[in-house]
Amino acid sequence: MTAGAINTFVLLTSSLSVVLAHAAIEKGDREKSFKYIWYTIGFGLVFLIIKTYEYTGKIIHGHTITDNLFWSFYYTMTGLHALHVIGGMVIMALISFDIRKGYNFQRVELIGIYWHFVDLVWIFLFPLFYIANF
């Protein structure tokens, strides 16, 4: 459960950094927004690394996706969630380069909302699979 709690902390902080990126670009500060978007991408990477460590540990213990009903749900939902995190990170990187060149500022808000959705899903996955998994 510790890894799950740390991941929740990482994603909550990444939501903070992406909303600060949005606040920065609203004031027209392109460099600061660029920096905060890359902080968010960094937090996403930390999330994925912790996830990899978790999956490895569980698979070594024999808990694979076909083990039983709980594990098939666990891997499907956290796996799909992780794919969405990766997709979000890629798009954020592309948007960061755009805003640094000075166009499409509105996309920071849009990718921010996407990233908050990814965080919201995790806010529910965490109690479902880590806290209340009895």
Place this chain on the structure above:
Amino acid sequence: MSETHEHPNYVKIWYWLLVLLAISVAGPMLEVPAITLITAFGIAIIKSFLVAANYMHLKFEKKIIWLLLILALCLLGVFFFGTAPDIMMTEGDQWIDCIADKSCIEQRL
């Protein structure tokens, strides 16, 4: 999309999210399943409301957006509770779950 609007103190919201996270992690330590469920999911609902209202700025949009959100959640509920009987039960009046109840596989062969 360049209207500036008032915004909350994002860092303060972040502190509250972390406090709620700490409470939800501490919940299971009391070892009462009912309290664990209430803290875990109740706090998840509060956290998601904080993120949606403040980080996604729903608090500063027109009120109808909350109605759209609730409609989407109702649809999600239909999805869950519609498929729940299939997943949670192993037999009904007219059917047996042939994978859970392995004896039916031999009969069919």
